[in-house]
Amino acid sequence: MSQADPSGLGRARAVGFVLPGLVLIGVFLVFPALWTIYLGLTDYRLTGLAAADPQVVGVDNYTTALGDERFRNSLWLTLQYVLGSAVIGQAVLGFAIAWVLRNRPGPVKRITEGLVLLAWILPSSVVAFLWIALLDRDDGTLNTLLHTPGFAWLLDYPMLSIIVFNVWRGTAFSMMLYGAALENVPPSHLETARLAGASTLQQLRDVVFPRIKGHVLTNLLLISLWTFNDFTSFQLTAGGPEGRSEILPVYIYNVALSGGQLGFGAAISFLVLLINLVFAFVYLRLLRDRRKVVVP
Amino acid sequence: MISLSGLTKEFPGGVRAVDSLDLEIGDGEFFALLGPSGCGKTTLLRSIAGLETPTSGKIRISGNDVTALPPGRRNVAMVFQDYALFPHMDVTSNIAYPLRIKKVSRSRREARAAETASRLSLSELLARRPGQLSGGQQQRVALARAIASHPQVFLFDEPLSNLDARLRLEARTFLKRLQRELAVTTVFVTHDQGEALALADRIAVMNAGRIMQVGTPSEVFHRPIGTFVAGFIGSTPMNLLPASAEGGRLHVAGAVLPLPGDIADGPLVYGLRPEYADLSQSAPTGRRDVFSGKVAVVENLGAAHLVTLDSGDLLIQVVVPEGDEPAVGAPAWAVPRTGRALLYRDDRLLTVA
Ligand SMILES: Nc1ncnc2c1ncn2[C@@H]1O[C@H](COP(=O)(O)OP(=O)(O)OP(=O)(O)O)[C@@H](O)[C@H]1O
Ligand SMILES: [Mg+2]
Numbered sequence: 001m002s003q004a005d006p007s008g009l010g011r012a013r014a015v016g017f018v019l020p021g022l023v024l025i026g027v028f029l030v031f032p033a034l035w036t037i038y039l040g041l042t043d044y045r046l047t048g049l050a051a052a053d054p055q056v057v058g059v060d061n062y063t064t065a066l067g068d069e070r071f072r073n074s075l076w077l078t079l080q081y082v083l084g085s086a087v088i089g090q091a092v093l094g095f096a097i098a099w100v101l102r103n104r105p106g107p108v109k110r111i112t113e114g115l116v117l118l119a120w121i122l123p124s125s126v127v128a129f130l131w132i133a134l135l136d137r138d139d140g141t142l143n144t145l146l147h148t149p150g151f152a153w154l155l156d157y158p159m160l161s162i163i164v165f166n167v168w169r170g171t172a173f174s175m176m177l178y179g180a181a182l183e184n185v186p187p188s189h190l191e192t193a194r195l196a197g198a199s200t201l202q203q204l205r206d207v208v209f210p211r212i213k214g215h216v217l218t219n220l221l222l223i224s225l226w227t228f229n230d231f232t233s234f235q236l237t238a239g240g241p242e243g244r245s246e247i248l249p250v251y252i253y254n255v256a257l258s259g260g261q262l263g264f265g266a267a268i269s270f271l272v273l274l275i276n277l278v279f280a281f282v283y284l285r286l287l288r289d290r291r292k293v294v295v296p
Numbered sequence: 297m298i299s300l301s302g303l304t305k306e307f308p309g310g311v312r313a314v315d316s317l318d319l320e321i322g323d324g325e326f327f328a329l330l331g332p333s334g335c336g337k338t339t340l341l342r343s344i345a346g347l348e349t350p351t352s353g354k355i356r357i358s359g360n361d362v363t364a365l366p367p368g369r370r371n372v373a374m375v376f377q378d379y380a381l382f383p384h385m386d387v388t389s390n391i392a393y394p395l396r397i398k399k400v401s402r403s404r405r406e407a408r409a410a411e412t413a414s415r416l417s418l419s420e421l422l423a424r425r426p427g428q429l430s431g432g433q434q435q436r437v438a439l440a441r442a443i444a445s446h447p448q449v450f451l452f453d454e455p456l457s458n459l460d461a462r463l464r465l466e467a468r469t470f471l472k473r474l475q476r477e478l479a480v481t482t483v484f485v486t487h488d489q490g491e492a493l494a495l496a497d498r499i500a501v502m503n504a505g506r507i508m509q510v511g512t513p514s515e516v517f518h519r520p521i522g523t524f525v526a527g528f529i530g531s532t533p534m535n536l537l538p539a540s541a542e543g544g545r546l547h548v549a550g551a552v553l554p555l556p557g558d559i560a561d562g563p564l565v566y567g568l569r570p571e572y573a574d575l576s577q578s579a580p581t582g583r584r585d586v587f588s589g590k591v592a593v594v595e596n597l598g599a600a601h602l603v604t605l606d607s608g609d610l611l612i613q614v615v616v617p618e619g620d621e622p623a624v625g626a627p628a629w630a631v632p633r634t635g636r637a638l639l640y641r642d643d644r645l646l647t648v649a
Contacts, residue, residue, distance in 0.1 A: 188376040191374070195374055196394035197368025197397050
């Protein structure tokens with residue numbers, strides 16, 4: 001038996017085992033991705049002449065997109081959405097909850113964690129419906145609570161509404177991740193800092209963050225990607241009013257499926273993919289630098 | 297000076313780890329808290345540090361009531377059993393950390409770290425990280441960090457327990473000399489009574505959240521106040537035998553001994569350290585003040601042997617010098633030295649016999 005073949009299957013049978021998986025990946029991942037790239041170079045439409053006979057238009061779609069006010073606005077909104085709801089909202093709030101609950105006795109911790117988790121595991125359509133009921137102009141719970149009848153939250157503050165919504169919905173993940181990370185911080189290290197007179201912020205800076213840096217990076221990468229590609233807000237505002245909450249996934253949907261411009265939508269999807277790759281690349285670089293520092 | 301009055305710490309669930317405890321520790325004293333596992337030593341130390349909030353009672357340091365002060369304002373430094381060095385900081389930054397929090401300027405705190413490090417022979421290691429140090433070096437860095445901030449009180453929680461036996465002896469000598477030079481009040485937790493006897497000016501022996509006895513090593517060793525302390529202190533456990541006083545004589549395990557002074561008739565406990573009896577392998581003629589038995593176990597202690605005699609339903613242990621050890625199963629006699637045995641009644645020391 002050669003060393004290159006530790007399982008002793010032989011080349012033919014090994015390929016036989018791997019093939020079904022490769023075929024599935026090919027059919028459902030690689031092909032659609034390549035197809036999207038191709039579509040992005042055409043003027044393919046959902047209906048009409050260009051649907052029957054799409055023409056290759058080169059990088060026209062990309063130049064149009066980059067010059068398009070609506071696209072640039074959408075990109076800007078997405079940035080706000082990611083920064084506001086993921087990086088600031090979910091990560092900071094999730095960490096804060098995990099930190100406060102870190103050595104709370106049983107029931108307080110379990111109940112809080114349970115409530116936060118509930119927001120995470122409910123199906124998005126159910127959650128969206130609940131939030132519409134909460135924010136509704138006429139009979140909304142929030143208006144009743146605040147005594148502001150007739151206030152249209154989703155119309156007057158669409159971005160704020162979906163950011164708060166996404167924070168509420170996604171904080172559980174960060175909370176659990178940081179909760180687990182904080183278990184790795186030895187109590188004696190925190191206590192040494194406390195004995196030296198360190199404030200809470202100094203304890204976080206000197207003891208906690210150096211320990212959980214890797215967790216923070218992983219967390220930020222995952223939630224930024226998820227939020228960047230999140231479509232749930234469509235069920236609250238559908239991107240409106242007048243595109244004021246039209247983040248990229250919603251924009252693509254509106255352009256490609258509602259507007260029927262499949263080719264243009266595909267080009268934007270490809271841009272989104274590139275942005276995601278940049279996120280992942282930056283993260284991997286940071287993580288590698290960190291390894292270098294820890295093991296000199 | 298540290299003074300504790302009525303200090304009690306009850307954990308949720310009803311464990312009284314420290315139970316209405318009173319204690320005074322003098323300025324510059326090297327004070328050991330000694331006791332079996334789970335008796336509340338760490339909890340007591342952490343209460344002095346401010347890391348545990350006492351359920352009731354008062355803690356005073358140099359006359360100031362610090363019971364309600366946070367740890368950072370008590371001017372104490374603690375060395376933890378795991379040393380708690382920050383892995384991402386080099387040795388200099390670790391030692392200088394408390395000074396950095398106190399906003400001492402960088403140049404001054406680095407000078408202070410270097411000075412402290414040289415005193416603990418760490419000068420070569422200043423640029424290393426804790427992960428690149430041996431256990432003994434880490435322990436000294438942790439000490440240096442405690443020393444560099446010039447606290448009023450040092451608190452050590454089993455600082456030597458992670459070192460191997462050889463290094464522990466070295467570190468012990470070193471620690472004692474260092475404490476003498478610095479003359480800072482030091483409270484130090486251990487469950488190794490050898491360590492406590494060797495290091496401390498005074499020892500508090502604890503059991504189940506209470507202090508059983510406070511005294512110098514010699515007091516605690518020679519005149520343990522109750523049978524718990526008697527059994528706990530000593531490298532080989534003391535023989536504690538049921539005895540009774542009858543008509544001016546002491547009856548213990550088949551032997552009849554003279555009874556000192558004015559002890560009323562009744563049951564007693566007779567305590568004799570294995571070091572304070574001699575073993576005879578031939579029957580001492582005409583004497584009733586010896587314990588007879590059969591050799592059950594012989595344990596090698598290096599320069600001596602610990603012989604366990606089976607005397608009826610009691611076991612009596614005797615330390616015999618090298619070369620004199622009997623064969624297992626042979627008959628033997630243990631002769632107590634006079635003035636070395638301790639008599640207890642109702643768990644209180646009555647007298648020395
Ligand atoms: N956080 C806690 N919650 C509940 N009980 C505790 C807690 N910490 C300690 N205890 C209990 O308090 C008692 C004393 O504990 P402590 O750690 O002070 O013992 P110790 O004398 O230091 O023991 P060791 O020599 O094993 O370190 C033990 O019964 C322990 O189980
Ligand atoms: Mg302990």
